[in-house]
Amino acid sequence: QLVDGAGFCSGRLEVKSSQTWVSVCESDFDQQDAEVVCRELGCGVPVDLQGGLYGEGKGQIWDKEFQCKGNETRLLDCDTSERKNNTCLHGHTVALTCSEPDNVRLVGEASRCAGGVELYYQQEWRTVGTDDKDNYRKNIAKVVCRQLGCGSNVSVVPVNTTTGTGLYCTGSEPGLRECATWMYVIPHLFTVICSGNNKAFSFF
Known part of the structure; x- marks a missing residue:
């Protein structure tokens, strides 16, 4: 989900892990990953990706790095790997803006x-x-x-x-x-x- 944005197609990225919503570090996220998120939410293409744009996340940080190819239906369908950097400040969590919905x-x-x-x-x-x-x-x-x-x-x-x-x-x-x-x-x-x-x- 994208939270604290102008609509459901923009905001700080959170993924659900063990029934808890956690933020994602921007260093573990790229354009292919963003394409999957925008598609899963029913939005258009990703147009802006920068950390901290929609406020700092709170609580836990997602402990893996996404390895999406860009054609997956859901973000959690993507391959993942262990994070290279174990530290991630909340000001550097993923903030994503997708284009307006196509429908x-x-x-x-x-x-x-x-x-x-x-x-x-x-x-x-x-x-x-x-x-x-x-x-x-x-x-x-x-x-x-x-x-x-x-x-x-x-x-x-x-x-x-x-x-x-x-x-x-x-x-x-x-x-x-x-x-x-x-x-x-x-x-x-x-x-x-x-x-x-x-x-x-x-x-x-």
Whole structure:
């Protein structure tokens, strides 16, 4: 899992060891390892990797070095080896930012952090709608803005120009794929404006 980041696709890396979440030392982690993590979380590609970016980890440090090839499905499917360096300060634990998920986007505006909501579902992009209730729209907007790393939702504007796939979120889901999907079209669409701006990252 990635914790203390803007969304579930960014944060300090932790892996589960004997029912306990532990941090990973950045010296034991490379781009191939990052590719596997981003894929496992359902995010895009890794775009930033640097220690300490999302705060210092607490507690134990993962005691092995990952040896991923980059095509594994899960990080714990990767080979591991004994760590070369037995010391790792908490300020040097892995902090990873993956690109936005491939299955959600905002379209129709100049910024990637504003527009109509689209979800990649059953091999096609579908416009998202919900029941004509303000809190339903706000809950979806909250999840989308967080998932795309765009901060919080600033405004939600109803539009009724077409139909879309129905969706229901509580607002606490890490991504739209965890929300309930209604298998019928619904006319109550909306546009979302998030507080964040698009940022460019480089891989260190």
